[in-house]
Structure formats: C-alpha cells, structure tokens
Amino acid sequence: MSVRDTQREVVVERLAGHLLEHGLARTSLRQLAQAAGVSDRMLLYYFADKAEVLAAVMARVAGELAMRLAVAIPDGAPLKPAELVRRAAEFTTGPEMRRFMRLWVEVVAAAARGEAPFPAIVAQVMAGFRQWVDARLDLPAGADREGTAAAIIAVIDGLALVDICSEDEIAPRMAAALSGLLAD
Amino acid sequence: MSVRDTQREVVVERLAGHLLEHGLARTSLRQLAQAAGVSDRMLLYYFADKAEVLAAVMARVAGELAMRLAVAIPDGAPLKPAELVRRAAEFTTGPEMRRFMRLWVEVVAAAARGEAPFPAIVAQVMAGFRQWVDARLDLPAGADREGTAAAIIAVIDGLALVDICSEDEIAPRMAAALSGLLAD
DNA sequence: GATACCATGTAGCAGTTGCTACAAGGAGTC
DNA sequence: GACTCCTTGTAGCAACTGCTACATGGTATC
Numbered sequence: 001m002s003v004r005d006t007q008r009e010v011v012v013e014r015l016a017g018h019l020l021e022h023g024l025a026r027t028s029l030r031q032l033a034q035a036a037g038v039s040d041r042m043l044l045y046y047f048a049d050k051a052e053v054l055a056a057v058m059a060r061v062a063g064e065l066a067m068r069l070a071v072a073i074p075d076g077a078p079l080k081p082a083e084l085v086r087r088a089a090e091f092t093t094g095p096e097m098r099r100f101m102r103l104w105v106e107v108v109a110a111a112a113r114g115e116a117p118f119p120a121i122v123a124q125v126m127a128g129f130r131q132w133v134d135a136r137l138d139l140p141a142g143a144d145r146e147g148t149a150a151a152i153i154a155v156i157d158g159l160a161l162v163d164i165c166s167e168d169e170i171a172p173r174m175a176a177a178l179s180g181l182l183a184d
Numbered sequence: 185m186s187v188r189d190t191q192r193e194v195v196v197e198r199l200a201g202h203l204l205e206h207g208l209a210r211t212s213l214r215q216l217a218q219a220a221g222v223s224d225r226m227l228l229y230y231f232a233d234k235a236e237v238l239a240a241v242m243a244r245v246a247g248e249l250a251m252r253l254a255v256a257i258p259d260g261a262p263l264k265p266a267e268l269v270r271r272a273a274e275f276t277t278g279p280e281m282r283r284f285m286r287l288w289v290e291v292v293a294a295a296a297r298g299e300a301p302f303p304a305i306v307a308q309v310m311a312g313f314r315q316w317v318d319a320r321l322d323l324p325a326g327a328d329r330e331g332t333a334a335a336i337i338a339v340i341d342g343l344a345l346v347d348i349c350s351e352d353e354i355a356p357r358m359a360a361a362l363s364g365l366l367a368d
Numbered sequence: 369g370a371t372a373c374c375a376t377g378t379a380g381c382a383g384t385t386g387c388t389a390c391a392a393g394g395a396g397t398c
Numbered sequence: 399g400a401c402t403c404c405t406t407g408t409a410g411c412a413a414c415t416g417c418t419a420c421a422t423g424g425t426a427t428c
C-alpha cells in the first residue's frame with residue numbers, strides 16, 4: 001500500500017475524531033489539515049478535493065455509528081415500536097452518543113443547504129437508519145412499516161435536536177415524558 | 185420616522201422571505217443586500233453588522249411563526265398530549281409551514297456551531313415553543329410539564345428534520361404512523 | 369447663506385476560502 | 399548515470415468574506 005493510501009486512513013481516523021468533537025464548525029481545508037496533523041497541500045494530495053475529504057470522514061463516522069447502534073440494540077429479537085423508541089432514545093441521548101447525534105443534525109442542515117457532499121451522505125445514512133429500524137421492528141402485518149420507521153427515526157432525531165439546543169439537563173426528563181406518551 | 189428606520193423594516197420584510205425560501209444558504213452580506221434590493225454598503229448603514237441583520241430578520245420570522253401557531257391551535261381549550269402532538273404535526277408538516285421548520289432546523293445547527301447570533305435566537309424561539317405547548321397542554325397534576333413539553337417539541341422537530349431530508353413524500357405516512365404510536 | 373447632519377456611492381482593506389503551478393528531494397529501474 | 403515516478407514543500411492565485419474610510423449630494427436649521 002502506498003504512502004498515500006496509508007496517510008488517507010490516518011487522516012480519516014483523526015478527522016473523524018475532530019468532526020465528532022467540533023461538529024462542522026472547523027472544516028475549512030486549513031483547519032482540517034491542522035487537525036489531521038498534515039499540511040493543507042498534502043491533504044489535497046491525499047484527496048481530490050474538500051468534498052472527498054468530508055465524504056471519507058463522514059463514511060467512517062457513519063460506519064461507527066451503525067456499529068454502535070447494532071451492538072446496543074441487536075436485531076433478532078424484534079421490539080414493538082414503543083419499546084424500540086424507548087431503547088433507542090435512551091441510547092442516543094447517552095453521553096457517548098450525543099456527539100454523533102449532534103453531528104448528524106448539523107449534517108442534515110448542511111444537506112438542506114445543498115452543500116456538497118452532504119446531500120448524498122444524508123441519503124445514505126438515512127437509508128441505514130431505516131434499515132436498522134426495519135430489522136428490529138415488530139409490527140402487525142398490514143401496518144405501514146416504512147411510515148412507522150420514519151416516525152421512529154423522527155422521534156429519535158427530534159430528541160437529539162432539542163437536546164443540543166437546551167443548556168439545562170432536560171434530556172432524561174424529556175425521554176421519560178416521551179415514554180409516557182407512547183402507546184404500549 | 186427616519187429613512188433609515190423605514191428602510192430597516194423594508195429590508196427585514198424582504199429578507200424574511202429570502203430566508204424562508206433559501207434557508208441559510210445565501211446569507212453573505214452581499215447576497216443579503218442583493219435579496220433586499222439595496223447595496224451592501226447601505227445594509228451596514230441600516231444595521232450595525234451582519235449579526236444584527238440576521239437577528240432582526242429571524243425575530244420577524246419567529247414572530248410570524250408564533251402568530252401562525254397561535255392561530256392554527258388557539259389556547260383556551262387544552263389538549264391531551266397525544267392530541268396536541270397530532271394537531272401540531274399535521275400543521276407543521278403542511279406545505280405552508282415546512283419552510284419555517286426547515287429554516288428552524290438550519291438555525292439550530294448554526295447555533296450548535298456557535299455562529300452568532302443564532303445561539304441567542306434558538307434560546308428565544310425554544311422558550312416560545314415551550315410556552316406555546318404549556319399553554320395548550322392538558323396534563324394531570326403532578327406530571328412533569330416541562331419534560332412533556334420538551335418531548336412534544338422534540339417529536340414535532342423530528343418530523344421536520346426527517347421531512348427535509350426525504351425526497352419522497354413520506355411526511356403524511358410518517359405523521360399517520362406517529363399518531364398510531366401515541367397513547368390514547 | 370453658512371453649518372450641520374442625514375443618506376448614499378465608490379473604492380478598497382485585510383483576512384479566509386478552495387485550490388494549483390512549480391520545483392525539488394528521494395527511491396527505484398534500465 | 400539517466401530516467402521516471404512518488405512524495406513533499408513553497409508560494410501564490412482569484413474569489414469571496416465582513417467591514418470601513420472617504421467623498422458627496424441633499425436637506426434642514428440657524
């Protein structure tokens with residue numbers, strides 16, 4: 001494997017941490033290069049352009065997110081919608097996962113703005129979410145699985161959105177109240 | 185009233201439409217000035233700096249949002265949580281309100297990034313949301329009103345977030361499925 | 369009619385953005 | 399040794415960013 005390929009991996013690894021820590025706030029080429037410990041000139045030697053850097057880093061982050069979700073709530077034992085929401089809500093609002101969800105909200109907003117490469121990333125991650133929910137959803141035959149999956153994702157993402165713009169520690173109370181709103 | 189004050193109102197009015205149409209995508213000073221039909225030099229004569237422009241425009245947008253919410257679901261006849269969620273979900277995913285919600289998601293992301301003046305705006309709008317919910321929420325004594333309000337806002341915002349990054353028209357099915365997930 | 373203030377245009381500043389041209393060191397091959 | 403290719407540094411470009419200095423025409427006030 002060439003130096004270039006090795007360096008790509010090193011850079012992606014470091015920048016994944018950078019994005020999870022700072023969100024999309026410090027993502028100019030020079031800031032990314034500094035965070036990765038290389039010169040901006042070399043960053044554009046390893047990757048074609050800035051969009052490719054971000055795409056590679058986000059793919060890595062999305063992969064880790066998917067892995068953690070799969071471990072936290074394995075498939076094989078489908079859950080009723082309310083229970084799936086409760087478990088997912090508890091997990092995603094935990095201290096470890098909040099930065100993932102915060103980054104996710106920022107990425108969705110960037111995609112809404114049409115900023116490359118985020119629209120494609122959002123489509124990919126969202127498809128992964130749907131699949132994840134679908135594989136864990138115990139729903140009566142004839143029910144709208146796609147609609148229900150979208151609704152479940154919406155609830156989880158909504159918790160994250162409110163969480164990141166609330167200073168006080170309201171997340172646990174919010175999750176508890178949400179649980180009470182759900183039918184069993 | 186001075187010309188300056190009159191122009192401030194004209195500019196705010198036009199830029200409110202601009203932000204609702206394009207989100208935060210075209211918000212450089214020169215782009216804002218063009219959308220408002222004035223020179224960038226004059227924009228900074230009417231307002232102290234870019235942050236003041238955005239703050240004024242967002243205050244206008246938030247005011248209109250609050251007015252529409254108040255009209256669509258008046259207070260005075262408190263609703264049980266599930267019913268409030270259903271009504272709010274139907275309203276905010278409607279064609280008229282989607283651009284408000286989309287802009288809201290973008291503003292939350294900008295605030296998460298620490299970009300002035302969005303953190304302050306988010307705090308203000310979020311407080312308004314809480315108040316709006318609280319004034320319409322029929323909840324047994326002893327229940328956690330704040331937590332429940334936060335949960336309701338989360339659900340509504342989550343619908344908006346998923347809505348803006350789904351190409352297909354899944355919003356109605358998502359809203360219907362959500363309704364089924366709620367107790368009552 | 370002089371003075372002062374409001375309103376507006378021209379021009380440009382210093383900083384950041386994404387990206388690139390060019391040169392050169394190093395390693396391997398013929 | 400000549401040649402080629404991978405790797406890296408220096409320097410910089412044109413575009414855009416938020417913002418400002420300066421001049422000027424107008425209008426109101428004394």
